[in-house]
Amino acid sequence: MAKNGNREAGTRELFWREHVAGWEKSGQSVRGYCRAQGLTESGFHFWKRELKRRDGIAGRDGRAASECARARESVKAAAFAEVRFAVTEKDNAPIEIVCSGERRVQVRPGFDEETLVRVLAVLAGAGRAGGAGRAGGAAC
Numbered sequence: 594m595a596k597n598g599n600r601e602a603g604t605r606e607l608f609w610r611e612h613v614a615g616w617e618k619s620g621q622s623v624r625g626y627c628r629a630q631g632l633t634e635s636g637f638h639f640w641k642r643e644l645k646r647r648d649g650i651a652g653r654d655g656r657a658a659s660e661c662a663r664a665r666e667s668v669k670a671a672a673f674a675e676v677r678f679a680v681t682e683k684d685n686a687p688i689e690i691v692c693s694g695e696r697r698v699q700v701r702p703g704f705d706e707e708t709l710v711r712v713l714a715v716l717a718g719a720g721r722a723g724g725a726g727r728a729g730g731a732a733c
Contacts, residue, residue, distance in 0.1 A: 687701045698712060
């Protein structure tokens with residue numbers, strides 16, 4: 594991946610969050626990871642510090658995270674809360690997808706897959722802060 598100067602702010606933050614996480618999992622040095630990914634070391638170090646600041650992480654070891662950072666992680670982990678099968682005696686018993694908040698989608702046998710994909714994409718866009726944007730993430 595190359596540098597991301599033209600990305601909008603939220604996308605840029607996500608870009609760097611993914612790279613910092615990728616570096617942590619890689620076991621590589623920052624220099625080696627940045628070379629392999631086509632990133633500048635200075636940009637990487639800036640964003641590593643900036644993301645810690647945004648998450649409210651205290652100290653260099655990153656042990657104390659703020660409530661905001663914990664909430665962000667729980668939202669990522671709970672993109673789809675649960676799927677329930679509605680039990681009826683009818684042959685067209687729906688599948689109910691319960692999304693975050695109070696959103697629910699019922700899918701009956703014979704549904705149009707393309708339409709369902711489009712509906713879930715719209716809900717994912719609406720579920721983001723302010724409902725803005727559609728890139729990244731998969732949440733209802």
